[in-house]
Amino acid sequence: MFYLCSHCVMERLDPSRVADAILTAAGWARVGITAPTSHIRIAAAHELARTILEDIGQETEGAGGDQMGLALEAH
Numbered sequence: 001m002f003y004l005c006s007h008c009v010m011e012r013l014d015p016s017r018v019a020d021a022i023l024t025a026a027g028w029a030r031v032g033i034t035a036p037t038s039h040i041r042i043a044a045a046h047e048l049a050r051t052i053l054e055d056i057g058q059e060t061e062g063a064g065g066d067q068m069g070l071a072l073e074a075h
Helices: 005-012 015-024 027-032 039-053
Strands: none
Touching: 005 027, 015 039
16 A cells, blocks of 8 residues: 555644644744744744654754754753
């Protein structure tokens, strides 16, 4: 039987897991999805999508393939 890759992934997504991924996404992305300007909404949507994909184990390019991650330290 032939399966489309994206179709198989969609069947395996658990709504609870997606919800958990959204809740653990960056705060700016969760708020930014409702921003009045389209460029902020788009950036926020991409960030939420990256967070969900990382949670389900699918590799993403990150914010920019050539950008280094920002290390945050608690003081």
